[in-house]
Amino acid sequence: MLIVAGLAGYLSLFVLNNLTDPRTNSAAIPRMMTMRELKADPPLGGGVLWRAIDSPAVHRVAYGLVVAVQAIGAVLLWWGAVLLGWTAATGGATIGLTVANLGLLVFVALFLGFLLVGVWFSYWVKMGPVQQGHLTLLLVGLAAVVVVNLPA
Numbered sequence: 221m222l223i224v225a226g227l228a229g230y231l232s233l234f235v236l237n238n239l240t241d242p243r244t245n246s247a248a249i250p251r252m253m254t255m256r257e258l259k260a261d262p263p264l265g266g267g268v269l270w271r272a273i274d275s276p277a278v279h280r281v282a283y284g285l286v287v288a289v290q291a292i293g294a295v296l297l298w299w300g301a302v303l304l305g306w307t308a309a310t311g312g313a314t315i316g317l318t319v320a321n322l323g324l325l326v327f328v329a330l331f332l333g334f335l336l337v338g339v340w341f342s343y344w345v346k347m348g349p350v351q352q353g354h355l356t357l358l359l360v361g362l363a364a365v366v367v368v369n370l371p372a
Contacts, residue, residue: 252347253274
């Protein structure tokens with residue numbers, strides 16, 4: 221229950237930050253999708269620059285999608301944590317575990333999606349710390365799936 225609640229809190233803070241300070245994280249999406257740094261360093265990325273997306277409208281939609289997925293994951297994880305706590309007190313945790321696993325699925329899918337989309341735009345070349353953060357959170361999510369589903 222604590223792991224699920226912790227990840228729920230983590231995603232909730234992402235959502236809060238993205239809603240109250242959208243300029244900070246929304247700037248990362250066009251930076252990646254336009255492949256700005258690769259364009260500025262001609263020897264790098266010449267064969268993949270065709271993948272760049274320069275449309276601000278697409279960047280805004282992508283940002284909105286990220287915030288929506290984070291919010292859905294946070295809600296599912298909070299709901300799962302509450303149900304796990306409630307069912308642990310009353311016996312049986314089937315519904316709580318199911319909802320928690322749905323939240324964990326969204327968490328893992330979010331960070332796997334970040335990695336896959338990031339690799340498409342070759343962000344590892346110029347945005348290594350961002351990629352490392354996404355990989356770390358993917359691994360945290362996968363570890364949580366294992367721990368939460370261990371037999372009681």
